[in-house]
Amino acid sequence: MWRAQRHRTPIAAGARSGGLARRRVALGCVGLLTVALAAAGCGSHNRSGAGNTPRNGGTATYALPANVTPNYIFPFSPGVDFTVVNLDNLQMLMYRPLYWFGDNGLPYLNEKFSLAYKPQYNGQVVTIRIKPNLVWSNGEPITAQNVVFWMNMMKAVGQTEWGGYIRGDLPDDVKNIHVVSGSQSEMQMTIIGKYSPQWFTNNQLSQITPMPQYWDRTGPNRPSHCTQNVSDCAAVFNYLNRLGADSATWATSPVWKVVDGPWQLTGYSSQGVLTFSFNNKYSLPLPHKYHITKFREIPFTTEQAEFNQLQAGGSQALDVGYLPTVDAPVPLQPGSVGQNPVPNYNLQPVYTWGLSYMPINFNPADPQVAIFRQPYIRQALQLLVNQPAIIQGALHGYGKPSTGPVGNSPPTPYLSQQARRGGLFQFNAPAARKLLRDHGWDVRRGRTTTCALPGAGPSQCGKGVGRGAALSFKMMVATGNAWVQSAVLQLASNASQVGIQIQLSYGTFNDIVGIAIGDCGPKKNAPCPWQIADWGEGWSYVPDYLPTGDELFGTGSIGNIGQYSDKYNDRLIKATLQAPNKSAFLQAMYKWQDWLAPQVPVLLQPTAPAALFESIDNLRIGTQSPTLALTPEDWYYVR
Amino acid sequence: MITYLVRRLFQALVVLVLVTVVVFGFRWLLPGGPAHALLAANPTATGPGTAALRRDYGLGSPAAVQYLAWLGQVLHGNLGFSTVQSTSVGSLLAASLPRTLALTLTATVLAVAVAIPAGLAQGLIKGSVADAALRGLSYLGYGMPTFFLGSILILVFAVKLGWFGAEGPQAPGIAGVITDWRDLTLPVLTLAIFTGAVFARYARAAAIESLASDYVRTAKGVGAGYRRVLVRHVLRNSLIPVITLAGLSLPQIFGGALIVESLFNIEGMGWRLWQAALKHDFPVLLGFILVIGVGAVVGSLLADIGYVIADPRIRFTRQ
Numbered sequence: 001m002w003r004a005q006r007h008r009t010p011i012a013a014g015a016r017s018g019g020l021a022r023r024r025v026a027l028g029c030v031g032l033l034t035v036a037l038a039a040a041g042c043g044s045h046n047r048s049g050a051g052n053t054p055r056n057g058g059t060a061t062y063a064l065p066a067n068v069t070p071n072y073i074f075p076f077s078p079g080v081d082f083t084v085v086n087l088d089n090l091q092m093l094m095y096r097p098l099y100w101f102g103d104n105g106l107p108y109l110n111e112k113f114s115l116a117y118k119p120q121y122n123g124q125v126v127t128i129r130i131k132p133n134l135v136w137s138n139g140e141p142i143t144a145q146n147v148v149f150w151m152n153m154m155k156a157v158g159q160t161e162w163g164g165y166i167r168g169d170l171p172d173d174v175k176n177i178h179v180v181s182g183s184q185s186e187m188q189m190t191i192i193g194k195y196s197p198q199w200f201t202n203n204q205l206s207q208i209t210p211m212p213q214y215w216d217r218t219g220p221n222r223p224s225h226c227t228q229n230v231s232d233c234a235a236v237f238n239y240l241n242r243l244g245a246d247s248a249t250w251a252t253s254p255v256w257k258v259v260d261g262p263w264q265l266t267g268y269s270s271q272g273v274l275t276f277s278f279n280n281k282y283s284l285p286l287p288h289k290y291h292i293t294k295f296r297e298i299p300f301t302t303e304q305a306e307f308n309q310l311q312a313g314g315s316q317a318l319d320v321g322y323l324p325t326v327d328a329p330v331p332l333q334p335g336s337v338g339q340n341p342v343p344n345y346n347l348q349p350v351y352t353w354g355l356s357y358m359p360i361n362f363n364p365a366d367p368q369v370a371i372f373r374q375p376y377i378r379q380a381l382q383l384l385v386n387q388p389a390i391i392q393g394a395l396h397g398y399g400k401p402s403t404g405p406v407g408n409s410p411p412t413p414y415l416s417q418q419a420r421r422g423g424l425f426q427f428n429a430p431a432a433r434k435l436l437r438d439h440g441w442d443v444r445r446g447r448t449t450t451c452a453l454p455g456a457g458p459s460q461c462g463k464g465v466g467r468g469a470a471l472s473f474k475m476m477v478a479t480g481n482a483w484v485q486s487a488v489l490q491l492a493s494n495a496s497q498v499g500i501q502i503q504l505s506y507g508t509f510n511d512i513v514g515i516a517i518g519d520c521g522p523k524k525n526a527p528c529p530w531q532i533a534d535w536g537e538g539w540s541y542v543p544d545y546l547p548t549g550d551e552l553f554g555t556g557s558i559g560n561i562g563q564y565s566d567k568y569n570d571r572l573i574k575a576t577l578q579a580p581n582k583s584a585f586l587q588a589m590y591k592w593q594d595w596l597a598p599q600v601p602v603l604l605q606p607t608a609p610a611a612l613f614e615s616i617d618n619l620r621i622g623t624q625s626p627t628l629a630l631t632p633e634d635w636y637y638v639r
Numbered sequence: 640m641i642t643y644l645v646r647r648l649f650q651a652l653v654v655l656v657l658v659t660v661v662v663f664g665f666r667w668l669l670p671g672g673p674a675h676a677l678l679a680a681n682p683t684a685t686g687p688g689t690a691a692l693r694r695d696y697g698l699g700s701p702a703a704v705q706y707l708a709w710l711g712q713v714l715h716g717n718l719g720f721s722t723v724q725s726t727s728v729g730s731l732l733a734a735s736l737p738r739t740l741a742l743t744l745t746a747t748v749l750a751v752a753v754a755i756p757a758g759l760a761q762g763l764i765k766g767s768v769a770d771a772a773l774r775g776l777s778y779l780g781y782g783m784p785t786f787f788l789g790s791i792l793i794l795v796f797a798v799k800l801g802w803f804g805a806e807g808p809q810a811p812g813i814a815g816v817i818t819d820w821r822d823l824t825l826p827v828l829t830l831a832i833f834t835g836a837v838f839a840r841y842a843r844a845a846a847i848e849s850l851a852s853d854y855v856r857t858a859k860g861v862g863a864g865y866r867r868v869l870v871r872h873v874l875r876n877s878l879i880p881v882i883t884l885a886g887l888s889l890p891q892i893f894g895g896a897l898i899v900e901s902l903f904n905i906e907g908m909g910w911r912l913w914q915a916a917l918k919h920d921f922p923v924l925l926g927f928i929l930v931i932g933v934g935a936v937v938g939s940l941l942a943d944i945g946y947v948i949a950d951p952r953i954r955f956t957r958q
Contacts, residue, residue, distance in 0.1 A: 510918060
């Protein structure tokens with residue numbers, strides 16, 4: 001899914017800047033305050049004093065990402081509510097997915113923390129077995145029927161109401177969903193079509209969130225039968241949807257009190273502060289004997305406000321917050337962290353399991369599409385993206401260069417040898433100039449590069465590109481993210497060295513994504529006002545954890561914003577989805593990505609940290625997952 | 640006097656109706672028209688939720704019918720529901736308005752309380768070193784951007800010295816906000832320094848003008864005491880431009896101070912309005928602008944009454 005919103009909607013990379021230079025400027029301040037500043041120089045506080053003896057209990061106060069608050073509690077979120085903050089900061093704390101992904105900082109299936117054992121495949125039939133002795137907080141056992149409840153709801157309203165729906169994926173690719181006769185814990189379904197078990201587990205079953213029997217109702221005292229009859233599910237959805245969208249009743253509604261996760265929502269203030277208490281009936285294992293028992297999430301208007309609060313502490317001190325990138329200390333060595341500007345806190349950068357890129361517009365109606373259909377043009381543009389400079393400059397040393405169509409942070413076996421070695425097109429403006437000249441473009445200093453040799457020959461501009469065609473592109477950029485602003489300015493500057501004009505236009509995150517997806521994205525062939533777009537990051541492989549290219553690069557896929565299309569690419573992707581075993585899957589993945597990387601279907605940019613976490617010294621939070629799942633049940637205080 | 644008040648009340652009512660018409664009309668100015676304005680927050684919704692939204696807002700009916708339906712809802716206290724925030728606009732207002740009022744009213748009162756005596760004193764010591772120093776200070780307060788001033792105050796008094804909070808009060812309700820002086824101090828100071836500097840400049844100019852006027856000379860000539868001249872003649876006339884400024888500040892008092900609210904983590908009127916605009920949260924935009932408009936109109940009315948009290952000439956000319 002795109003990364004601002006968890007699936008099928010771009011990630012709000014944005015809200016991480018917000019006028020932050022002022023703190024530095026402030027240091028050179030005016031005479032009026034010089035005396036006060038001098039007096040202040042000796043007043044830094046010390047709030048912690050950590051030992052090493054773990055203790056049970058305590059409250060952790062956590063800063064929500066700036067300018068974002070959860071707005072939907074029902075874990076069957078419609079499109080616009082299918083966001084990272086709703087899933088990670090609210091729903092998954094209370095309602096656990098059937099399969100848990102995240103294992104020691106890697107995005108793999110973690111059976112220990114899953115509700116079911118690994119699925120068994122027998123031909124087209126997949127069997128799911130719920131672990132014994134698992135219960136909901138109201139005492140109901142967690143059963144296979146709870147999984148069927150979710151599947152039935154998907155069958156009934158998934159296509160229109162579930163934000164993660166993709167045509168052809170769940171529930172379209174399964175039939176005959178049923179609880180195994182005589183069993184409470186086993187259910188089966190039959191897969192329609194040929195898919196590899198690995199893909200089906202990681203990218204289809206990974207999306208299921210079992211729902212308690214208590215939710216099968218259409219009103220406070222009106223039980224229903226969605227768990228048995230799909231036809232009853234629309235009314236149940238309407239009831240739960242209405243409840244889920246009314247934040248005023250979240251903490252008091254008996255419906256949302258029934259949880260299988262480690263946390264229950266016990267407070268929601270009009271200021272957007274969420275308070276969770278530990279669910280004493282939580283029945284999955286915990287990683288430690290000790291854990292906190294209360295967890296508070298605090299909203300912030302801007303990153304700077306959060307950072308001020310993090311530094312100042314006081315009555316509402318944060319135990320876990322984050323550092324704005326512009327305030328991040330530059331690390332002395334790559335992979336390390338710099339001198340933490342917040343005393344008594346530990347700094348931990350967290351990178352999302354995903355791919356950071358700028359889509360290129362291949363919409364047939366786009367006036368520049370003939371130019372973008374030439375792979376060498378895309379390669380030349382990629383040669384002008386200086387990823388190391390962006391990381392060292394705008395990202396203050398925190399970032400990972402992207403190397404190909406498969407995300408490389410964290411490195412996984414899915415990466416080919418070629419991608420592990422680094423990107424094919426490292427920043428090299430002379431190479432970009434040569435590439436253009438070798439294909440018949442007139443590149444002159446101070447002028448826009450134009451096609452001098454039209455035609456489809458190897459040393460000509462390419463099919464459909466006429467004489468005099470100019471390399472002048474419109475790029476739309478989401479505001480609100482300082483490093484993105486800096487990176488696109490740098491790209492425009494680099495491009496101008498070879499006569500490529502990039503005209504930047506800016507809009508809010510919502511506007512940019514709306515234009516890219518809605519007005520001239522995969523759904524319509526209307527003329528587009530953009531050739532390149534950048535909303536900050538890109539795609540997160542959550543909860544479709546395998547980085548296969550079907551959602552991002554497959555012809556007609558909803559995630560393929562730029563409408564890249566190639567039949568051979570589609571065949572290679574299909575091979576990854578249908579590989580019969582793990583070894584064949586990896587070989588298919590390598591073959592596909594090594595073929596696609598030189599095609600440059602999107603412009604790669606560095607992966608920025610999802611957050612630079614700051615946790616107070618006496619709170620142990622462990623390594624944060626690249627799936628961005630928040631697990632405060634793993635946290636404990638020491639004294 | 641009563642005729643004047645009735646006439647002003649009637650004018651205020653007409654302006655209020657116009658405000659609602661203009662605010663409601665914004666929907667037609669947005670790209671995609673009025674339906675898109677409501678549904679843009681939930682563009683993929685096609686199910687029963689959307690149908691309810693269309694029904695509630697009367698989408699598809701003539702504009703006048705939609706307006707009357709909306710006005711009817713407003714008069715019944717229903718300002719709509721924010722699909723972005725998952726809560727009613729009324730509850731968002733209830734959370735934001737007290738914080739904003741506590742912040743802006745306190746800052747304005749503080750600014751007036753400091754600016755008027757300061758301006759008056761400057762008028763009396765015009766041209767002296769002290770006057771120059773006070774003028775310099777007011778220029779500094781006036782010229783310093785609030786985000787810069789606020790950041791310095793936070794850095795010094797919250798981060799380094801720890802005397803005050805780095806964020807605004809988070810307690811619900813106006814009482815909770817006002818009693819949390821530790822967290823309220825820095826945002827109020829940030830706003831008050833700027834506002835006070837502006838007020839002081841005007842008060843000084845008015846005081847100088849009053850001191851040189853015929854009526855002050857006459858009052859002195861007929862033997863009025865220094866205190867009486869100062870309070871009855873100079874102060875009273877110096878108040879008029881400050882009342883004008885305070886009246887002009889009313890939209891800000893209700894509309895919040897976006898930069899200060901953002902800096903101090905106060906989800907007040909200004910910040911919420913800004914977010915609603917960015918997120919296409921039209922019900923919130925509509926409701927908030929309406930309340931700010933009503934506040935501004937009512938406030939202007941009060942300012943006009945203040946004029947009448949401060950300057951009897953206005954009463955005579957009206958009558």
